[in-house]
Amino acid sequence: MSSIWQEEIAAETRAGGRISDRFIVDKVRKAVLTQRLPPGTRLPEVALGDIFGVSRSVVRKALTRLAADYVVTQQPNQVARVRAPSIEETRETFAARRLVEGEVAALLAGRLDDEQLATIASLVEREAEAHACGDEPARIEHSLAIHHLLAERSPNRVLGAMLTDLILRTSIVIALYKRAGLASCFLAEDHPALLAHLRTGDGEAARRCIHDHLQALENLLDLSTRETRIDLMAILGQREGVTE
Amino acid sequence: MSSIWQEEIAAETRAGGRISDRFIVDKVRKAVLTQRLPPGTRLPEVALGDIFGVSRSVVRKALTRLAADYVVTQQPNQVARVRAPSIEETRETFAARRLVEGEVAALLAGRLDDEQLATIASLVEREAEAHACGDEPARIEHSLAIHHLLAERSPNRVLGAMLTDLILRTSIVIALYKRAGLASCFLAEDHPALLAHLRTGDGEAARRCIHDHLQALENLLDLSTRETRIDLMAILGQREGVTE
DNA sequence: TCCTGTATTGTTGTATACAATAAATTGACA
DNA sequence: TGTCAATTTATTGTATACAACAATACAGGA
Structure with missing residues (x-):
């Protein structure tokens, strides 16, 4: 029973904490995000229960939550599967995020204190450094x-x-539809510019900045309808599930 | 065991359909909306199970979904309760809905076919008639x-x-915070004006119309911070739950 | 009267058994 | 060899039992 979560589960149990539904939700979510669980992957309740050392009750609750977050699909009497958002849904998710995150940025401009601005500045800097080092996960x-x-x-x-949800959903589709051969989705100018607008308090500029940033990100994806990169039939046909 | 859902449950079972979690979600949601289940009401799993004639498994799933919809609160080892959104959350929910519904209306303007426009026109007319008859529920x-x-x-x-969710949440807080003595939240001009803009295809006008409509609706509420109409302590202190 | 510790009750958390449904396999037949 | 039906297996749906926790009620002492 060697799963992709072997060490993390061992660490959690050693630390005295028993596995909860939240733990499972986190692990599956992260695995989907990092594509260790590709779309279409079967997630049978008993298999997950064996892996995490809990009964189906806990797994079921976790799966219900993941379904509410649009991470997995749950249809009556069928195994839960990792969701494969369509190209159309990908575009719509980006559009929704542009609307919501643009508004949040506009509301936030000029309202952040020095400490919060410094935190963002630090993150912007570290992002650039990580990119320079070629450390894409960081x-x-x-x-x-x-x-x-x-x-x-x-x-x-x-x-x-709502924005928290949309960030998760866009992250999933970015991982899914990233143009083959593209090493990174780093846009050097965008985050520094956003920070500047947040600092000066120009809400509308911050909104535009977020809008353009997300549009540029979407443009880095391969959303050509011609060859559907996500072949659902092929994916759903295969019998693979979580490794036990 | 006489509950507020007595007849509906009898009808469902007579019709041969067995009670599902979705059924429970619908009934509880509607009861919250119509304030037959006021905020703070206790929703113990066994009591609900007895009422609907199902085991706790089904009730638990229903409650988890209701919690995801922000209708009830669920904290570990505590009974689920009907949520009581604060005044601040009410304002924020309205602001979010203005943003989202405004965008949807703008996208939709000029894109509806004659049949859909006729459907809306009919609803607008019937709303005015119901108001004239004093039939507020209709x-x-x-x-x-x-x-x-x-x-x-x-x-x-x-x-x-997202809009579907926000409509539910605003409906709940409208029921909660409607100014005492106000018979209806009917705004005679707004829906006809929206219909006109949707027909002519003026997206920005439709957005403004939705925006103003929702703002007017919010202004009809009693959101004065002075006397907190929803006294959580009083509500959560009382022992009342669903009638059995 | 007020506080506090303890017993009791109420309620949720988890595991498990069995029923119901869907998927996969097998075998017969063309 | 291919196709369809019957059987078997896999998986979820539901109910229930017991454990764990929280809230309540009660009794005793300051």
């Missing part, structure tokens, strides 16, 4: 941290929660 | 149908789903 982590900070600090918490 | 139903139609027909389905 760069993604810092980039995500910037956007998550906007979501957390959003003066409107309802919009903030 | 008026609310028709008004909601108009907004739900926008959500369903949204060219961007991600935004459409």
Whole structure:
């Protein structure tokens, strides 16, 4: 029973903490994000229960939550699968995020204190450094941290929660549809420019900045309808699930 | 065991359909919306299971979904309760809905075919009639149908789903914070004006119309911070739950 | 009267058994 | 060899039992 989560589960149990549904949600989410669980992967309840050392009750709750987050699909009497958002949904998700994150940035401009601005500045710097070092996972982590900070600090918490969801969903589709051969989605100018607008308090400039940034990101993806890169039939046909 | 859902459950079981988690979600949601289950109401799993004639498994799934929809709160080892959104959250929910529904309306303007426009026109008319007859429940139903139609027909389905959620959440807080003595939240001019803009295809006008409409709606609420109408301590202190 | 520790009750958390459904396999037949 | 039906296996749906935790009620002492 060697799974991709072997060490993490061992660490958690050693630390005395018993595995909860939240733990499972986190692990599956991250695995989907890093494409260790590609779209279409079967997630049978008993298999996951064996892996995490819990019963189906806990797994079921985790899967229900993942379905609410659009990470997996759950249809009656069928195994849960890692979701494969379509090209159309990808475009719509980006458009929704542009709207929401643009508004959050506009609301936030001029309202952040020096400490928060310094935190963002540090993340922007570290993102550039990681890119220079060729450490893409670290760069993604810092980039995500910037956007998550906007979501957390959003003066409107309802919009903030919506943005958190949208960041996750766009991250998944970026991993899915990243143009083959593209090493990184780093856009050197964008985050520094955003920081400047947040500092000066120009809300509309911040909104435009976010808008253009996300549009540029979307343009880096391969969303050509011709050859559907995600061949659902091929994916759903294969019998592979989580390794046990 | 006489509950507020007595007849509906009997009807469902007579019709041969067995009670599913979706059924429970619908019934609880509607009861919250119509304030038959006021905020703070305890929703113990066994009590709900007895009422609906199912085991805790089904009830638990329903409650998890209701929590994802922000209808109830679920904290570890504590009974689920009907959520009581704060005044601040109410304002934020309205602001979020203005943003999202405005965008949906702008996208939709000029894109609806004659049949869909006729459907909306009919709903607008029937809403006015219901108001004239003093039939407030019917008026609310028709008004909601108009907004739900926008959500369903949204060219961007991600935004459409978000709007569906926001319509539910605003409906709950409207019921909660409606100014005492106010018979109806009917705004005679707004829906006809929206219909006109959707027909002519003026997206920005449709956006402004939605924006002003929702702002007017929010202004009809009693969101004065002075006397907190929702006294959580009083509500959470009382032992009342669903009637058995 | 007020506080505090303890027993009791109420409620949720988890595991498991069995039923119901879907998927896969097998075998017969053309 | 290919196709269809019947059987077997895999998987989820539901109910239930027991453990763990929280809230309550009660009794005793300051």
